[in-house]
Amino acid sequence: MKQRLITGVIGGAGFIGLIILGGIPFTLLMIALATIAMWELLRMKRIQPFSIRGATGMLFMWLLLIPENLVSLNWIHLQRLELFLLLIVVLLALTVITKNSFTFDEAGFVILASVYVGYGFHYFMYARFLDNGLWLIFFILVLVWATDSGAYFAGKRFGKRKLWPEISPKKTIEGSLGGTALAIIIGAIFTLFIPIFPSWGIAILFMLVVSLTGQLGDLVESAFKRHYAVKDSGHVLPGHGGILDRFDSLIFVMPIIYLLGFLY
Structure with a gap:
């Protein structure tokens, strides 16, 4: 209980402080929290975060998470959602290329987990930067x-x-x-x-x-x-x-x- 209280007070104070501060520090906090959350989901599924499957999941999640003003994709002439859909096609193709060592089930998990975490933290940032x-x-x-x-x-x-x-x-x-x-x-x-x-x-x-x-x-x-x-x-x-x-x-x-x- 003591450890829980200490973590809650210190973590809560830091979290509230960065929300008030806003800007880049708050954005970096959201990216860090989302990355850890995605890591946790991958580990639940027993997908190693540093594997190709894990890195692909992280990439999907970052695509949905990171605001346009921080990373622009104009140079590839694709909207972010269009790129996300293209990567889904590539991910599904991998199930064939790898002869099902990367399964359809794992592909579905990676896509759903990235949407769950990426959009969740993205709209938290979106709300913070409203008037x-x-x-x-x-x-x-x-x-x-x-x-x-x-x-x-x-x-x-x-x-x-x-x-x-x-x-x-x-x-x-x-x-x-x-x-x-x-x-x-x-x-x-x-x-x-x-x-x-x-x-x-x-x-x-x-x-x-x-x-x-x-x-x-x-x-x-x-x-x-x-x-x-x-x-x-x-x-x-x-x-x-x-x-x-x-x-x-x-x-x-x-x-x-x-x-x-x-x-x-």
Whole structure:
């Protein structure tokens, strides 16, 4: 517990500090976190990160992650998504060239993992650099953390009915509802002082989306770990596990709120 607390305080302070600082330091932090998260996923699948398969996965993820203003692809006359699709074709061709030593299953994993991690951290950066990005990021973090805390304490106090025992045996329906309730309460207090959205209706809808999709993101990572029979995604954060263990909710939330039009 002491180690977990120390890691949380030091890591949290550094993370918040770089979010406030923004710019290149924040961007480099996001690239580092995404790279470690992709590394963790590859290791779950028993793909060595320094192998051709692992390096290909990293390349795919970086293509989706790194902002256009940092690395331009104009010199090859292809849009980033077009290059990504071209590389998917090359990756599938490798299953034939390698006579299935690189399997279709592994190709699919590499593609899906790169989209999951790359777009998750990409839209976190995207949100930070909006006009109201700093407060928007803090709002999202507050909602995710309130959901986690509310779910934990409500689950311990009132939890009886299992939410999804095949995926995460300890989570309960009561805990999930408690997490969403606390997110709305804390989010409403935040909105009273720092209104991010033009109306309360949009603000409450945003709170619900972040809280519910954040919980779904947590279950998605739990499903990964259960499928690959690992307790934590990694050990880079003493007492907390890996980067995916800490950012699973956040990187699931970010693409969804972008697609729903909340990032403007």
